[in-house]
Amino acid sequence: MGQTKPLTSMLLGLGHLISVIWGFPFGPVLDVDVTPRTTVHVNGLLGCNHFHGAAVNYSSLLLEDGPGLLYVGAREAIYKLDTANISDTNISLSLEWAASAEQKRQCLSKGKNNQTECYNHVRFLDRYNDTHLYTCGTHAFRPRCAYIDVARFTFVRFEEGKEKCPYDPTKGYTGFMIDGEMYSASQYEFRNIPDIRRNFPFPNLRTDDSPTRWLLESDFVSSALLRESINSSIGDDDKLYFFFTERNTEPTAYSSQTKVARVARVCKGDIGGQRTLQRKWTSFLKARLVCAIPDYELQFNVLRSVFVAEGSDVHDSVFYGIFGLEWRNVKMSAVCQYSLRDVQTAFDGPYMELQDSKWREYTGKVPDPRPGSCITDQHRALLINSSRDLPDNILNFVRKHPLMSRQIQPVGGRPLLLQRSADYTKMAVQQVVGLDGLIYDMLFIGTDEGWLHRAVKIRDRVHIIEELQLFEEKQPINNMVISQKQNSIYVSAPSGLVQVPLSSCERYTSCYDCVFARDPLCGWDGRTCAEIASYANRSSLIQDIQMGSRGCTNITSDGFVLHRTRAVMAGDDVLLQCEIRSNLATPHWTLNGQQLQGYGVDFGYRTGNDGLLIIGTQNQQSGHYRCYAVENGVWVPVRSYVVRVQPVPPPASHLSGSPTALPESFFTTTTAPTPSPSSGPVEQILSPPPALLPSGPEFQTYRHMEAMYISLVAVLGGLCLVLTVVLLYVSFCAHNSPDARKYSQQALSIPTATERKRSSHFELKTISSHCNGRTEGRSRATSRDGEFLQIVPADIQTTPSEEPPPAPPLPMPPPLPDSEYANGLSATLPSMLRKMNGNSYVLLRQTDSEMTSPLYHSFTEELNKILEKRKHTQLDIQPDESSV
Incomplete structure (x- = not known):
């Protein structure tokens, strides 16, 4: 039961988060x-x-804009770069700072990771004085610090760093150096007790760890110094702010939220107490940073990064924080903004007190002067000139009441920015x-x-x-x-x-x-x-x-618009592309000045990221199309198209007619897939373009004409095969002449009857091969492997009186099993139509044979005479672009 409640609350929290994201219910x-x-x-x-550089994990950056230098701390190296061009290797300098082999061996003996932890990761890099830098690194789980001579860019002295730098390179860490004083915050030692410290000069200060534990498993992300003493009317002190996430001990609405974002404050002039809180902060206070969506009760409770933007008046400064969710498997980030005045109001508000292991708002009397405040003119009037002059009752109150009751709400009461597609890390x-x-x-x-x-x-x-x-x-x-x-x-x-x-x-x-x-x-x-x-x-x-x-004026003019013309056969689909660079713009289309309303198959249009798809173009869809990118209420023209829909030529109406001649631009060669050894003959299909495919009640009529066309080709092919077999038998058995055992090839061209300079025509090629005299062990029926009939488009320059040159012989397909044939004729006829970019053709193949007849010319001449009488005029269409 003890483990069931946290699990249930976590599932409820995830379910609530999903409902918030999708807005239901x-x-x-x-x-x-x-x-x-x-x-x-x-x-x-x-x-x-x-x-x-040669190193990895570039994490520490120190920019000195005046001299134009950028110092970079990485793993086991420090670089000095020119800010004008960091790629200039002639100016850049490097300083190696690696842990020794013995230190790495000792790191491994402690059970640390040799791939990540047993190196020297530079975590701190800042200006120490006019001539030196100060840096600290993990040094294979034995932190070290060093001084760097800026002019020579060399190390001049090393010292212990365990109180200034974390051991673990993955632990949260923040620090800076100001006026010769070093401040840092992290979990320094193996016992992982978080701490905010002033490392030097003397006296060193740190947070108190008893009895209320000022910091609980804190993960620090950032820190800042705000000089609130400048032009202060009360003689105030400068303050240091530290931002972190820690384990939550306050009562919350969701028990699954175990972490909370915090901001802590200490005074720069704090030097600790005289008897109570010796070498401890006497001004430490912390408050909760809230980044949530009130309407949805969505809490972002993990702080990842903070940037302080100082205003012209220090009290007008603002904090920007990057927040994430406690559930690591949920990718979501938020950016919240906070006012320094709201932070000051929280630190001037009521305190929290630990009662019966629970934090509750303190309702008792608050000592005077106010505990946790910096030394001001009010303190000096009471002869309290430093924190060591503070009475013990005030210091004891500070020790027991480090937490403020008032939560710091973001400006506007909600996040400035929400991001679900990325986890923000730095800002x-x-x-x-x-x-x-x-x-x-x-x-x-x-x-x-x-x-x-x-x-x-x-x-x-x-x-x-x-x-x-x-x-x-x-x-x-x-x-x-x-x-x-x-x-x-x-x-x-x-x-x-x-x-x-x-x-x-x-x-x-x-x-x-x-x-x-x-x-x-x-x-x-x-x-x-x-x-x-x-x-x-x-x-x-x-x-x-x-x-x-x-x-902008004339924002809707076509001065920068790309104009195109598209020609398409009726019934085809055509895509009008419109590339929009802005992710915030939406495409809108017009036809002849009228906005296209409704998109989908029923409307004949479909829009997408690529453009406008016109489905099954009809004559009424011809016209001038414009694509606009609509952003912030402004229509900006992007593309312009003039679409012309060409009528469909009438199909063949009788069996003896030949196929309608089409422009060459509407034919595209398609290649059939390579057959397996056990498959039938390779079939390539010459199908009419998609524009010729009727729709609605005309579809059955079109299928009937298609069947007649295929039947005509099959009958002619069968007649050719039968005549060839008969002539072969007569030639072989009656004459038995060696001259009859020769290969012959004949191509019959059927030119189209047009007067265009560039014409298209069909070629009927027949290649037959017959018995070559080796018939032992095989019957006459099985010795004939069939023959090959092909109709292909050709593209040559011809005149009505010219005879086209003979086509080259086609490559022989591989021999196929005899079981695929009946009486030398393929048992399978092509029955599939292929559509490819609106242009296609039908190609019929029958099986090949290895023999040909010497009397073949009589058949081809007769067939040529028949087909010459069946010519159709070619459709004269000159589209600007082929249909899609």
Whole structure:
């Protein structure tokens, strides 16, 4: 029973999540997958530079925009790159920092993984002073730190790092160095007790682990320093914020949610208590970050990344957080925004207290000055100039009440962005001033598969401008930093780095494409889409971030539209292609200026991503088709087609008539599959084009004419075979001459009666082979293997008075078993029609034989005379394109 309740609650939670995603039965469908406007694959990136060193797992980035340097920490290596072009190997430098063989052996003896853990993974890299960097690495589960001389780019000193860097390269970690002081947060030691520390200078500080355990299995993702002391009217102190996910001990609506997202705060000037909380934080407080959809009670409780965007006034700063679900098999992400003022309000609110192993809101008296607050003018008036002057009652209250009762809600009360198709891993934010004078936050969000989403926050929603595939192989984005000087963002992943321009305005080739992108960095100057930062006078630039639809004139003109003409036989299906680059645009079609309403087989049209499919074209479907990309309420023409439906020529009406001659463009050779050794003779079919296939009540009439046509060919073939056998018997038995045992081949051409320069005609080729004198052990019936009759289209330059040259002999098919024949005639006649791109033909084959008759010419001449009398005029159709 003890295990049944958690399992049941987890199943209920998953069922609730599925219901939320699909919007049933709790309400309307929820938009859980914001679609990027355009998708750019790795081979379509513009202006990107790549760096791939000998190392892997590029995770730590230190950007120094002034001198134009980018320091990169990887596995057992540190690189120094030029921010102008990280691909320039002439400027880049590398510094190897590998764990020794003995250290790796000891790591293996501790049961660690030799493929991932027993290496030196650089986890910390920051500026120490004007001349040196400071770095720390896992060093095969024995952390080490070192100083690097910047000028020579060499190590100058090493020291112990177990209090500054985690042992495990996969543990959450965050840290920074400011004013010569190093702050870090992680699970440092083997006992996995999380801690927030000030590592140096003295005195070192850390969080308290008793009696309430300030941190519980915390997984840190980010940290930031906000200088709230600047222009402070109360003499406030600067504050450090740490963001993490930890085990939840608060009462929640869903017992299956075992984790919760937090933000913790400490004061930069904190130096610990005098007797109580010695070398411990006296200002530690933490509160819960909520990222949920209230209407659906969907909670995103796992924090993955945080970026702090500082405002012109520090109190106007905002936090952007990437959240995920606790269930790892559910791929879903959310982005929530928080105001620093709301965070301050939560830390100034009521406290929580642990009562009977449960957290409840504290309702008792709060000491004065307020516990957990930084030293201000109010403290100094009471002769409390530092945390060591705080009385013990205040410090004891801080120890027992680290958790705040008030939860921090996101701006707007719900997420800015929901994404179901990707797991977000890292984010960076840049503030840009648009042409309308408003400040826009541009979000650069990395995914677990190596994609970068470039987006802009518009009011209370996020518009994803484009998604960029930065790496061919799927891999998570580890880190990213933005360079204002180079107008680039540097993105790191396990396999390397990519330098990506903050914008690719040249990708937008028209005014409406530039405006629809809603990119604050781009504007239309009348000819091209360019970066607005490159223009001193921006009055003539066009940009519409709020609506994404205004500013362009003659947006529905056909100046950039591709025009095509299509000709199709009645009854055929034809596809009119219309490629739309924007994922947010929807295709709309018009015929002769009237919008096509309804799509499907019943309407005769079907739309898809490729275009418009006209099903069974009829005469009334001829006309001018236009494809429009409709986005933000604007119709933009993309393609234009003029479709001409040609009437179907009348079929043969009597048995003795020959097949109707068709234009050569409506015939396409089809090849039958290779037969197995036990199969019958190879059959190729010459079928009429699909346009000739009638529909409705005329279908039975067409099938009857088809049967008559096949019967005519079969009768002529049988007559040919019988006459050949008779002549062979007379020639062989009566004369018994060696001259009779010669092969002969004759081709009979039947030209079409047209005056076109390039004509089509049929050739009737008969190849027969008879007894060659070796008849021992075989009967006369079985010694004749049959004969081969073929009708194929030909394409030669002829005039009515010319005789076509004889066709080359056809290749002999493999011999087949005698059981497939009856009296030398194939027992199977072709009965299948093949359709291929609207153009096809019927080809009848009978079996081959190995002998021919010397009297063959008399039969072919007679047959030529008969067929010459049955000529039909050819249909004169000159379509621009063949039907589909």
